[in-house]
Amino acid sequence: MKRFLTRALPAILVVIGGAGIIHCCSDNSEVPAAVSPTEDCSQFVTLTDAVPDAILEIRYFGTYNFVGTRIDGYEQPTALMTRQAADSLRAVSDDVKAMGYRLKIYDAYRPQCGVDHFVRWAADLTATQMKPYFYPDLDKSVLFEQEYIYERSGHTRGSTVDLTLFDMRTEKELDMGGTFDWFGPESHPDFCGNPETGEYTGDNSKSPADPKRSITAEQFENRMILRRAMLRHGFKAIDTEWWHFTLKDEPFPDTYFTFPVKQLKN
Numbered sequence: 001m002k003r004f005l006t007r008a009l010p011a012i013l014v015v016i017g018g019a020g021i022i023h024c025c026s027d028n029s030e031v032p033a034a035v036s037p038t039e040d041c042s043q044f045v046t047l048t049d050a051v052p053d054a055i056l057e058i059r060y061f062g063t064y065n066f067v068g069t070r071i072d073g074y075e076q077p078t079a080l081m082t083r084q085a086a087d088s089l090r091a092v093s094d095d096v097k098a099m100g101y102r103l104k105i106y107d108a109y110r111p112q113c114g115v116d117h118f119v120r121w122a123a124d125l126t127a128t129q130m131k132p133y134f135y136p137d138l139d140k141s142v143l144f145e146q147e148y149i150y151e152r153s154g155h156t157r158g159s160t161v162d163l164t165l166f167d168m169r170t171e172k173e174l175d176m177g178g179t180f181d182w183f184g185p186e187s188h189p190d191f192c193g194n195p196e197t198g199e200y201t202g203d204n205s206k207s208p209a210d211p212k213r214s215i216t217a218e219q220f221e222n223r224m225i226l227r228r229a230m231l232r233h234g235f236k237a238i239d240t241e242w243w244h245f246t247l248k249d250e251p252f253p254d255t256y257f258t259f260p261v262k263q264l265k266n
Contacts, residue, residue: 047079050086066134073111080109085159110155122149135183137209159250177215
């Protein structure tokens with residue numbers, strides 16, 4: 001589930017970043033003055049250079065995502081983040097590795113044209129091929145109204161990451177009781193428990209589509225293992241997605257970057 005504002009914001013220009021020449025998503029529209037867009041990628045790193053133990057499954061480079069196609073701006077199946085966020089994520093990785101886990105990354109930096117792609121998709125009510133997998137309980141017409149889709153994303157500022165844990169013992173993802181990008185209250189960190197205390201309550205009243213739908217105590221605790229590790233190392237959570245975290249002291253809180261996702265040149 002990706003939260004973006006409802007007015008489509010254009011992506012911008014051709015890019016020459018400090019880490020090498022790359023091409024940006026572009027169109028001929030003007031960017032609102034309130035937004036600070038930039039194509040400079042010099043303060044970003046390739047995530048696996050900073051966090052070599054991370055496993056990548058970049059969902060928006062492929063077709064298994066809520067849109068069902070590769071997302072604009074994802075030119076290679078890699079992950080980029082600001083240097084500061086990547087350094088903090090390395091500390092998380094070292095922490096969970098000691099517990100027998102590795103980080104599995106679904107998405108990190110996202111260019112503005114990728115956000116624009118989500119907005120266009122949400123406006124097309126006929127494009128519902130992935131509905132059974134990601135939003136079976138919702139009519140697509142409510143995605144803007146219920147704030148599942150916005151025109152800007154924290155991912156575009158470069159210090160936000162979507163991730164889960166990979167269990168080295170079982171060689172599988174840790175069971176979180178729900179899929180990444182599921183549109184619904186079942187994705188909320190407080191579904192069936194209190195994320196502030198880590199207490200499992202079993203309360204599934206937030207799932208109006210199916211009152212019998214819930215997650216187990218083990219699945220809730222698995223979500224909490226990830227959450228606690230991220231919070232210990234300077235990230236903050238949101239109340240709608242168990243997989244989504246942003247560096248508290250993000251270096252570019254007002255900047256929306258435009259360069260594409262591809263391997264950076266040193």
